[in-house]
Amino acid sequence: xxxxxxxxxxxxxxxxxxxxxxxxxxxxxxxxxxxxxxxxxxxxxxxxxxxxxxxxxxxxxxxxxxxxxxxxxxxxxxxxxxxxxxxxxxxxxxxxxxxxxxxxxxxxxxxxxxxxxxxxxxxxxxxxxxxxxxxxxxxxxxxxxxxxxxxxxxxxxxxxxxxxxxxxxxxxxxxxxxxxxxxxxxxxxxxxxxxxxxxxxxxxxxxxxxxxxxxxxxxxxxxxxxxxxxxxxxxxxxxxxxxxxxxxxxxxxxxxxxxxxxxxxxxxxxxxxxxxxxxxx
Amino acid sequence: xxxxxxxxxxxxxxxxxxxxxxxxxxxxxxxxxxxxxxxxxxxxxxxxxxxxxxxxxxxxxxxxxxxxxxxxxxxxxxxxxxxxxxxxxxxxxxxxxxxxxxxxxxxxxxxxxxxxxxxxxxxxxxxxxxxxxxxxxxxxxxxxxxxxxxxxxxxxxxxxxxxxxxxxxxxxxxxxxxxxxxxxxxxxxxxxxxxxxxxxxxxxxxxxxxxxxxxxxxxxxxxxxxxxxxxxxxxxxxxxxxxxxxxxxxxxxxxxxxxxxxxxxxxxxxxxxxxxxxxxxxxxxxxxxxxxxxxxxxxxxxxxxxxxxxxxxxxxxxxxxxxxxxxxxxxxxxxxxxxxxxxxxxxxxxxxxxxxxxxxxxxxxxxxxxxxxxxxxxxxxxxxxxxxxxxxxxxxxxxxxxxxxxxxxxxxxxxxxxxxxxxxxxxxxxxxxxxxxxxxxxxxxxxxxxxxxxxxxxxxxxxxxxxxxxxxxxxxxxxxxxxxxxxxxxxxxxxxxxxxxxxxxxxxxxxxxxxxxxxxxxxxxxxxxxxxxxxxxx
Numbered sequence: 061x062x063x064x065x066x067x068x069x070x071x072x073x074x075x076x077x078x079x080x081x082x083x084x085x086x087x088x089x090x091x092x093x094x095x096x097x098x099x100x101x102x103x104x105x106x107x108x109x110x111x112x113x114x115x116x117x118x119x120x121x122x123x124x125x126x127x128x129x130x131x132x133x134x135x136x137x138x139x140x141x142x143x144x145x146x147x148x149x150x151x152x153x154x155x156x157x158x159x160x161x162x163x164x165x166x167x168x169x170x171x172x173x174x175x176x177x178x179x180x181x182x183x184x185x186x187x188x189x190x191x192x193x194x195x196x197x198x199x200x201x202x203x204x205x206x207x208x209x210x211x212x213x214x215x216x217x218x219x220x221x222x223x224x225x226x227x228x229x230x231x232x233x234x235x236x237x238x239x240x241x242x243x244x245x246x247x248x249x250x251x252x253x254x255x256x257x258x259x260x261x262x263x264x265x266x267x268x269x270x271x272x273x274x275x276x277x278x279x280x281x282x283x284x285x286x287x288x289x290x291x292x293x294x295x296x297x298x299x300x301x302x303x304x305x306x307x308x309x310x311x312x313x314x315x316x317x318x319x320x321x322x323x324x325x326x327x328x329x330x331x332x333x334x335x336x337x338x339x340x341x
Numbered sequence: 342x343x344x345x346x347x348x349x350x351x352x353x354x355x356x357x358x359x360x361x362x363x364x365x366x367x368x369x370x371x372x373x374x375x376x377x378x379x380x381x382x383x384x385x386x387x388x389x390x391x392x393x394x395x396x397x398x399x400x401x402x403x404x405x406x407x408x409x410x411x412x413x414x415x416x417x418x419x420x421x422x423x424x425x426x427x428x429x430x431x432x433x434x435x436x437x438x439x440x441x442x443x444x445x446x447x448x449x450x451x452x453x454x455x456x457x458x459x460x461x462x463x464x465x466x467x468x469x470x471x472x473x474x475x476x477x478x479x480x481x482x483x484x485x486x487x488x489x490x491x492x493x494x495x496x497x498x499x500x501x502x503x504x505x506x507x508x509x510x511x512x513x514x515x516x517x518x519x520x521x522x523x524x525x526x527x528x529x530x531x532x533x534x535x536x537x538x539x540x541x542x543x544x545x546x547x548x549x550x551x552x553x554x555x556x557x558x559x560x561x562x563x564x565x566x567x568x569x570x571x572x573x574x575x576x577x578x579x580x581x582x583x584x585x586x587x588x589x590x591x592x593x594x595x596x597x598x599x600x601x602x603x604x605x606x607x608x609x610x611x612x613x614x615x616x617x618x619x620x621x622x623x624x625x626x627x628x629x630x631x632x633x634x635x636x637x638x639x640x641x642x643x644x645x646x647x648x649x650x651x652x653x654x655x656x657x658x659x660x661x662x663x664x665x666x667x668x669x670x671x672x673x674x675x676x677x678x679x680x681x682x683x684x685x686x687x688x689x690x691x692x693x694x695x696x697x698x699x700x701x702x703x704x705x706x707x708x709x710x711x712x713x714x715x716x717x718x719x720x721x722x723x724x725x726x727x728x729x730x731x732x733x734x735x736x737x738x739x740x741x742x743x744x745x746x747x748x749x750x751x752x753x754x755x756x757x758x759x760x761x762x763x764x765x766x767x768x769x770x771x772x773x774x775x776x777x778x779x780x781x782x783x784x785x786x787x788x789x790x791x792x793x794x795x796x797x798x799x800x801x802x803x804x805x806x807x808x809x810x811x812x813x814x815x816x817x818x819x820x821x822x823x824x825x826x827x828x829x830x831x832x833x834x835x836x837x838x839x840x841x842x843x844x845x846x847x848x849x850x851x852x853x854x855x856x857x858x859x860x861x862x863x864x865x866x867x868x869x870x871x872x873x874x875x876x877x878x879x
Contacts, residue, residue, distance in 0.1 A: 089790060089852035090420050094384045096793070096806070096839050097860045114878045149878065158879065193879055197871060205874040254874040264877050301876050309877070336878030 110151035114336025118143040120328045137170030154195035162187040177228050181221040189213040209250035217242045233280040246270035265296040274319030287320025309334040372413040372443045374434045378452035379846050380419040385483050388846040390764040391587045392451040393418040395597040397768040401755045407665030424478040431508045438513040446514040453477040454523030474499035506534035516572040516662040522594040524584040526577035532653040572658040574621040579646035588637045599631035605736040611669025622659030625650045717751045719773040722780045733757040751775040763828030787827045788852035792819040796860045806836040
């Protein structure tokens with residue numbers, strides 16, 4: 061009797077377990093999967109990075125006058141300057157860091173007003189510049205994107221100034237030739253704006269104030285001077301985004317290097333062109 | 342008198358025995374494989390509203406009315422109807438045929454059909470599947486499609502025409518009737534396919550004699566069948582190129598509606614005690630008649646799609662293949678009975694008055710009409726969760742709704758419960774015992790889970806998405822609801838700016854998990870004029 065009872069209990073337990081298994085089998089859900097594709101610009105803003113470079117050319121040609129501290133013209137002449145250059149840049153978001161190199165020759169022919177002496181000056185320019193640009197998108201409008209600029213510029217000018225009118229010498233050297241090296245080291249701060257007319261065409265302009273420390277030395281004699289002054293650089297160009305990444309600009313560039321009273325200032329204005337390519341990723 | 346009664350009783354018993362035997366013989370001679378798929382695994386295959394319930398109802402109808410023995414019917418619905426299970430079921434069907442000496446087999450399929458061919462009108466894909474895909478099992482996978490060297494596309498997750506034909510050819514039965522209530526269900530070359538498979542069967546064998554070879558080679562096509570007398574009928578809901586439909590107003594797939602309606606009507610028109618054999622030709626004719634006389638949304642059914650019949654070996658077979666047998670329920674007319682004439686009193690003749698008055702003529706009372714046979718009934722208490730489901734008994738809609746107690750004649754009945762506004766029908770057979778009450782509690786709810794995961798972390802719960810069912814806010818994922826009324830629902834989810842909507846079929850005992858995989862892609866930024874400033878070098 062007890063054996064039978066045990067058998068019944070075992071069978072009952074077995075049935076219960078099998079029922080549970082069946083129950084679990086039923087509970088297995090039918091799984092249907094579907095994708096939700098979220099096009100989210102915040103997931104990872106594409107093309108934040110930009111790298112590129114550009115070629116530039118600054119050409120100055122025209123009258124060139126020298127004035128004294130009182131603004132009186134003491135010499136009149138012509139200037140002819142060619143300044144090719146190039147730069148490379150890397151950007152992330154609205155920040156762009158640029159390294160530039162420019163080098164060129166400048167010829168200045170002058171006639172000194174007071175004594176009708178003609179001189180011929182040949183200059184070799186070498187310029188290095190590091191600039192950081194920040195696009196102020198928060199202040200931008202549809203057709204106006206301002207930006208801030210800051211940077212450092214080092215400009216060296218080696219000049220050879222020769223008196224071509226016979227019978228005259230430079231008092232600084234006692235000869236008809238004076239060799240002079242002048243270095244301008246400037247911290248720059250500026251503002252600018254890109255004014256897009258449409259996707260392809262627009263204007264760019266910026267103005268940079270240059271806080272300059274300058275050294276000048278007459279290499280023939282070793283005489284040297286140091287001083288500082290505030291100058292500036294300005295651009296105004298029209299641009300054409302030929303296709304995505306390729307940017308062409310043409311316009312004008314004005315440079316005012318101010319070495320202070322001891323060294324003097326030096327200004328040029330000329331045509332400026334730039335062809336740049338940038339790649340975003 | 343007593344002897345006569347005894348004789349009559351004996352005769353009645355013998356007749357009953359013969360009738361019961363005949364019915365049993367009829368039942369034993371038929372087998373069926375019934376497949377109905379409303380819920381598909383592939384998200385790209387739309388669920389159907391009525392296919393599973395249609396299959397259930399056909400099974401019950403064939404059992405109760407059509408002379409089929411329940412043990413000879415294989416039913417596969419929804420998740421059970423996988424490709425593998427369908428293949429296994431054909432094997433089981435053949436075993437049933439062999440074991441029980443089955444002569445007539447019915448194969449019924451309700452679900453999606455796909456147009457096999459080179460056209461561009463395949464149901465599920467814009468580009469056609471140029472192999473012979475035909476029926477979609479519950480685990481059909483549209484993505485499991487590959488391209489052959491001739492450019493045609495093949496998907497082996499579908500049931501192919503040739504395979505179906507080979508199974509039909511291989512069944513050990515004299516006649517096979519196939520009913521397919523799906524799109525593109527017509528097979529113009531069906532006879533050829535079946536006949537080809539009846540000529541010979543491929544017999545694979547390992548290649549070569551060396552044991553270490555791994556190759557398999559078919560070395561012989563062995564003719565294993567010469568039963569060219571087999572009769573096969575295919576009734577399809579539509580022509581090969583056409584669609585077939587299901588309608589809310591019919592509560593069925595159109596062809597299954599016509600089939601079930603006609604079976605019930607035949608039962609009603611057949612007198613009690615009669616058993617009629619209904620041929621496949623009669624079934625097809627009655628289905629056609631329904632299509633030509635029943636209108637849905639202002640159009641006759643035949644204007645939506647037209648059933649087709651394909652028959653082999655010849656047209657005479659349509660009147661030889663017995664689809665089912667029906668036991669009638671129509672009461673037999675009772676012949677009018679009149680009271681027997683009271684014998685006229687004997688004529689009065691003038692005779693010499695006897696000494697005693699003559700005896701009064703015997704008064705014969707008019708016979709009483711026979712008592713109505715007592716109807717034996719029982720009760721069923723039907724409860725549903727939720728309550729309020731409409732109750733249909735043996736195809737006749739009652740006014741009652743659950744929860745209710747109904748008095749029914751003893752015997753088996755087909756009961757269908759359906760909640761208002763729900764497409765889901767719960768079909769069941771109940772056996773009512775005289776004088777007793779049966780209690781049935783039917784849960785008309787199903788389980789629905791909605792989960793969301795990130796594609797890059799599928800094993801962890803993903804971000805919460807808003808879930809709506811039929812426009813009502815259900816909650817945030819991941820949610821599990823166990824009280825969703827069975828039927829068709831519109832599931833909508835919202836995640837950020839993305840909204841996804843899909844129709845789902847919820848069924849009791851078939852939990853549904855809808856799993857959303859969130860794929861976060863970089864949005865292509867629309868360049869603005871300000872963006873172009875970045876292109877300007879300085």
